[in-house]
Amino acid sequence: VGLGYWGPNLARNFQTSADFDLVGLCDQDPRRVERAGAPYPSATQTTDIAELLEKATPDLVAIATPVASHVPLSKAALEFGAHVLCEKPIARSVREAEELLALARKQRLHLFVDHPFKYTGAVRVVQQLYATGALGNLFYIDSVRINLGLFQPDVDVTWDLAPHDLSILSYVLGGKNVTHVRATGSTHNPHGFIDVAYVDLEYKGGLTAHLHLSWLSPVKVRRMIFSGSRSSCIYDDVEASEKVRIYDHGVSFEVDDVEQRRQVLVSYRRGEMRAPAVDLREALAAELTQIAAHIRGAPSGASLGDEGLEIVRILAACETSLAKDGARVAL
Amino acid sequence: VGLGYWGPNLARNFQTSADFDLVGLCDQDPRRVERAGAPYPSATQTTDIAELLEKATPDLVAIATPVASHVPLSKAALEFGAHVLCEKPIARSVREAEELLALARKQRLHLFVDHPFKYTGAVRVVQQLYATGALGNLFYIDSVRINLGLFQPDVDVTWDLAPHDLSILSYVLGGKNVTHVRATGSTHNPHGFIDVAYVDLEYKGGLTAHLHLSWLSPVKVRRMIFSGSRSSCIYDDVEASEKVRIYDHGVSFEVDDVEQRRQVLVSYRRGEMRAPAVDLREALAAELTQIAAHIRGAPSGASLGDEGLEIVRILAACETSLAKDGARVAL
């Protein structure tokens, strides 16, 4: 359900998956249904979710619509008796997200959250670097996720872009909890949504992460710096061939010698850099395999509703901070 | 005075300037004096400022020492009767900076602030883009100035790195005033100085600038984004050949069509980019020419003590905000 940018990718991956059959497609806009549905003539094609459920009788419904409709569509699917795979963020408020989880529990169905970054080769490399101690203690994390002026119709830039950072960080940091947030932002468009925001996240144990989110950047940047005591790494998703770069120097706290200082000042980095080979295969296929395993009752790494709820909690806290002029807000 | 990283550049430019003679060099460390003084055998070479003033009787003293000594050395030079060219920041507190300006006025001498960026081709291009309206209204400015772990002995990362941003922004924005600041930071080194900081600057009229300052980055970044309503530009000082890139699209607030949305999502920018030729000549030579003109009484663009004082004011406000856990501080 939802055949804008992401939906057709979902459709293609369900179709080619060994675990799923693509039984139907749905979008409010009939032109999108027609265009996206062309390669799948045997799948039910409709503009109405009720008709989709009735005719296609799906076991799982994937929802890739604008944020505002995530909750009603997920509810419809769960009530019909289908598992749900929902885009992030799963709801616009903590209360709604909690209701959705409760409904899934009541129906004994799974509410999955679409979290494809977790299955990309690049993010897996970063996760391994952290988990194995190769980075040492993390000093801080800085993420820049800025865009080309693509405004969302129903949410501000934090709800649009931060979920990606939040889910990547949750995975890399092994589920470490965010304890406080702080957010500032500004609005420069006629729709009134915040289009530039800076978010500070404090994790349990003191680690901080800083996000620069923007719809007003002339270039697309997707770059996260993980600064660590043993080594540091940069994950740049826009890079074609070197998505993860690892810098093997720890930071030296003693640079007394003037000659060494000068060297440092004129050079652009120190120590060796290496860029491991990164698996570039599409993450969605691996995600669907995990989801299928989970439904069959096998242990899986699939992201469930509680992960989606946690992201909504953090986004809601950012909203509170934005409303209080950047105050530090506890979760 | 001060022959660490920057001092030898000053010495070389004074020597080759048509307006100045290099009459003496001074540093506490005799090895530095020897090394830096080798090409200038006829210049007085000493580890003592008093001896320098007495023997070399300079008309102008340039001070490129650690921040803590800027005030005592500048005072000594002014009291001797020499003009002063001082590195930024000129003092560690507003009160000291004001005293220095008062002393210069009393002595009827000039207190110049070293501001070489103003004379670089790249910053001049950005200034022209703003001044001529080519950028339109500025939406926001984002600057990343992050380093290789080069810790300063006597100041934190804001006093070390932010002066560059503050002086560039002051020049580009035509002296627009900072009205409020907000700063957060953290410390990960045994010396106790803040080594990662994020600073928000609010300018008169509502424009905001955000600075990411760090001594804990694996790579050196010097990148400022000026996001504007008519066009945007990126000034990347680490780039060898394209220091300023101008993106000629204004941001579109209407992207209704799904196909256009998809285009935007998969592309990395829109519209034409152009990178003008940038004058790469050394800025210091041009700066010394302006300083000489100013001393002779001609109109000049040389930066004077009041510019240096303004930077100290902003840095002191950042310090207050850091101490108050990121509170918004008015200037």
Add this chain to the structure above:
Amino acid sequence: VGLGYWGPNLARNFQTSADFDLVGLCDQDPRRVERAGAPYPSATQTTDIAELLEKATPDLVAIATPVASHVPLSKAALEFGAHVLCEKPIARSVREAEELLALARKQRLHLFVDHPFKYTGAVRVVQQLYATGALGNLFYIDSVRINLGLFQPDVDVTWDLAPHDLSILSYVLGGKNVTHVRATGSTHNPHGFIDVAYVDLEYKGGLTAHLHLSWLSPVKVRRMIFSGSRSSCIYDDVEASEKVRIYDHGVSFEVDDVEQRRQVLVSYRRGEMRAPAVDLREALAAELTQIAAHIRGAPSGASLGDEGLEIVRILAACETSLAKDGARVAL
């Protein structure tokens, strides 16, 4: 026919085209047929071209197999009565290519040559720069097309990679004829095919182009320099956001002043660079539209067999030159 790397792209584009229906898929390897055919359950799927023709009765057969089978498969399709869209090079020898063209003429069918670069935004920009005189007179063209060690099973590196350069240059230069070629190469693999080659092309009027072709490069490079008297441009197909860069300086033949010389030596370019927005939509869709128009008898830009023959002629001349130790060979 042929479901290796390129075939599935063709299938998808035929399926989504408004002008074509995908009626069948064929490959010798049944696993490929199964994998590539999954999204198209209603299309005939077979490992036998005869069965494909009989069951699917196509109006047009697209051939994306290894080079050695282009001729027999094309003949089979033409004899059956279908138009053909064949990958480059269409044959391994001039004689075979000529026979194929003769057969198409005799059958009154079209033999199209797959030439998608012609429909990419980047190549169209370069073509316009040349055609409008913005580049002035071309001094020379240099192309680097080097790979990651992907050896072809049945042809050497010139037959594998040069067709792309030859077709791009033919389009950009408006069909200007190659009059002479010269090629040198070497072999470092056990299969005996040349895996590194350098090719010189001389065009009517004296323009020269030089190709570096390799399967032994550690990185993938796709970069063409068009050096002109009024401006120059670089087309880099690996670049995500700046595929075409235009340098607006003509070359200056007078650099007498030592200071200017020094400037040039230390800088990385002169004059302004601009990177126009380039249409990133898939070229194949546009190509199929042109092919459909051509079949309906409308004027079109579709590439026909004579273009394919010309490429085979040049490749054959390269083969002669390689056999004669780099001798200059006239076409």
Add this chain to the structure above:
Amino acid sequence: VGLGYWGPNLARNFQTSADFDLVGLCDQDPRRVERAGAPYPSATQTTDIAELLEKATPDLVAIATPVASHVPLSKAALEFGAHVLCEKPIARSVREAEELLALARKQRLHLFVDHPFKYTGAVRVVQQLYATGALGNLFYIDSVRINLGLFQPDVDVTWDLAPHDLSILSYVLGGKNVTHVRATGSTHNPHGFIDVAYVDLEYKGGLTAHLHLSWLSPVKVRRMIFSGSRSSCIYDDVEASEKVRIYDHGVSFEVDDVEQRRQVLVSYRRGEMRAPAVDLREALAAELTQIAAHIRGAPSGASLGDEGLEIVRILAACETSLAKDGARVAL
């Protein structure tokens, strides 16, 4: 002698060297003498080599003039009784180079050839990679050395640019001999010198290197690919922070599986890349230390006249090949 682009660097390094004193500077153009001499008031400054030798009585004369004057100036210095450090190429013909070597032998003086690349961190890394077997067998070398339209007044592009490649390759390959050359070129400027050339070098044992040399490129490129059987490396001298990149995959000669083929086709490299830390200190200082050691009779790595003669031999063979329309010429 010769205070154009390179001479002032030599002067500065002699002045700061612990082994040398800068006793004099000379250039035909008095403005250059004045400008370059300003920091060295105690050094003899003249436009006449005879006056320089007489007044400054140097032990060593460094010659950084246009090529045509290398021989007469070197002879004057040797006949006066001074060692010579001459820029490459040391002469315009093999005969002249041999005469110069004979004169140095007769005078029992050293004729050094300026070869600073040998002392750069980047070239040393590449040399180590080859010497230790980390690259395995070299398949081939490709060098691109192209410029911004800086025409030399007295030599063509091969004599201007190829000496850098020839000396780097000689050092990296441990003195391996060039056995044959082949060169083609073209002329697009009113002075009549060849401004674009392609040179093939064959080394003893069969290794080949290919050079692209040009004064007509819109950008400056300095990039050498060393393609090896165990790993490959790229030395890019224009890169600020990653001058040497090592790609750790050997080339695989078996890519049978279609899925693997596809992976290779869409990716930009395979295996891990690493960029070692490279010493960025100025090479000239290290070179002067070696030269001083050599003069004192210690074993040194300084480049002597026979290296300079070998380069002239190869350039002369290129000239022959150019005159014979690209014929293969034996050395």
